[in-house]
Amino acid sequence: METTGKVIKCRAAISWETGKPFSIEEVEVPAPKAHEIRVKIAATGICGTDEHALHGYFSNIEFPIILGHEAAGIVESVGEGVTSVKPGDKVIPLFMPQCGECVCCQNPNTNLCLNYSADKPRSPEDKKITFTCKGKQIHRMASISTFSEYTILQESACAKIDAKAPLDKVCLIGCGFSTGYGSAVNIAKVQPGSTCAVFGLGGVGLSVLIGCKVAGAARIIGVDINKTKFAKAKELGATDCISPQDNDKPIHEVLTEMTNGGVHYSFECIGQTDSMIEALKSSHSGYGTTVIVGVAPFTDKMALDPMLLTTGRTLKGALFGGWKGKTCVPKLVSDSMAKKFNLDKLVTHTLPFEKINEGFELLRAGKSIRTILIF
Known part of the structure; x- marks a missing residue:
C-alpha cells in the first residue's frame, strides 16, 4: 500500500x-x-x-x-x-x-x-x-x-x-560501537605500544577495547565486577581482566602496581562518578589520559583532587566517539564490511x-x- x-x-x-x-x-x-x-x-x-x-x-x-x-x-x-x-x-x-x-x-x-x-x-x-x-x-x-x-x-x-x-x-x-571505538582512536588517540585500562566491559567498553587493539596498544586491561565478561574481552584483545571485588585495595592502586605507575590511557564506560575518579587515578602522572565515555545520571556530580590534573594527567570527555555522523558513519559501515573490525x-x-x-x-x-x- x-x-x-x-x-x-x-x-x-x-x-x-x-x-x-x-x-x-x-x-x-x-x-x-x-x-x-x-x-x-x-x-x-x-x-x-x-x-x-x-x-x-x-x-x-x-x-x-x-x-x-x-x-x-x-x-x-x-x-x-x-x-x-x-x-x-x-x-x-x-x-x-x-x-x-x-x-x-x-x-x-x-x-x-x-x-x-x-x-x-x-x-x-x-x-x-x-x-x-x-x-x-x-x-x-x-x-x-x-x-x-x-x-x-x-x-x-x-x-x-x-x-x-x-x-x-x-x-x-x-551508538555503542562507534562511541567506544571512537573514544580510543579519535579522543584518546591511543598510540602503538601503550597500556590501556577499560572500566566496564559492556558493548561500549568492548568497543573501546577493539579500538585500543586496532590502534596497537600492547597491554589492555579490562575492569568489571561481572567476570562472565572476561572471556569475551580476552577474545577481543584484552591481555588482562580484573574485578574490583577480588581485591582488598582500590582498583586504581591495583592498576598502578600492574603497570609500573599507571596506564597511558584509561576509559570509564560505566557512567558512575566513583569509577570515573578511579579511572583518572589509574592513569600515569605526567602523561596519562582518561576519557569519560559513560553517561552518569544528571543529578550526580564528580569531585576530584585538582592535583591529579596539575601533575600532568589529562581528563577528556566524548559523545559518539568524536565521529561526525553524516561524514563518518558511512565510512565506519564500509570498514565493517571490509572486516577491519x-x-x-x-x-x-x-x-x-x-x-x-x-x-x-x-x-x-x-x-x-x-x-x-x-x-
Whole structure:
C-alpha cells in the first residue's frame, strides 16, 4: 500500500512512566515535512543509555516516550527539500546530528552540533515532530526514537550507508560501537605500544577495547565486577581482566602496581562518578589520559583532587566517539564490511521486537553484551 504523504500506523514500544516495562502499542507516525525523513526501522540495539533514560537519569527525558537510538533502516519517504537520501536508501539514524552549518559542525576538532545538545531540552522545531498514541503526544528520545517500526527525523540526523550493508549488524554503529571505538582512536588517540585500562566491559567498553587493539596498544586491561565478561574481552584483545571485588585495595592502586605507575590511557564506560575518579587515578602522572565515555545520571556530580590534573594527567570527555555522523558513519559501515573490525562478536542475543522487555532483563542481569531487536 502506498504510504507516501500519509500517516502511518505501526507498532512501537512506549514507556508510559519512569521505570515501568515497555508497552507495545499502535502509534501514528506523521508524514515527513520539509527537511524531514521517515524511516522503516529494520533493527535496533538495546543500549545502556536506553536503560538510564527509562529510569529518568537524564534531565531532558519526558514521558510518555519512545526510546531507542541505535538502529538501521530504510528510507520510506522524504519531505520537501531533502537531498541527501531518497526512498529505498539504507540509513543509520543519528542521535548526534550534523547540520553542516553551525560553528561546531564546521570545526574539525569536534563532532558536536549546535542544533543538538545532550544536556538541554529538545528545540521547539524538533518538538514539532511527534508520535501520537490513543490521542496523546508521545515524546521522542534523542530526536530519533528507534523503538518503533517507523520513525521520523530531521535530515541532519540521518546518514546514508552502503546498499549492501547488513542492517542487523551495522545498527551497532548508530551508538555503542562507534562511541567506544571512537573514544580510543579519535579522543584518546591511543598510540602503538601503550597500556590501556577499560572500566566496564559492556558493548561500549568492548568497543573501546577493539579500538585500543586496532590502534596497537600492547597491554589492555579490562575492569568489571561481572567476570562472565572476561572471556569475551580476552577474545577481543584484552591481555588482562580484573574485578574490583577480588581485591582488598582500590582498583586504581591495583592498576598502578600492574603497570609500573599507571596506564597511558584509561576509559570509564560505566557512567558512575566513583569509577570515573578511579579511572583518572589509574592513569600515569605526567602523561596519562582518561576519557569519560559513560553517561552518569544528571543529578550526580564528580569531585576530584585538582592535583591529579596539575601533575600532568589529562581528563577528556566524548559523545559518539568524536565521529561526525553524516561524514563518518558511512565510512565506519564500509570498514565493517571490509572486516577491519568484527561487529558480530558484540551481539549476544537477537530477539523479535515484541520481546523488548526480555531484552532489557538480559541487560539488567548482565547476561548480554548487545541484544538486537528485529522488526
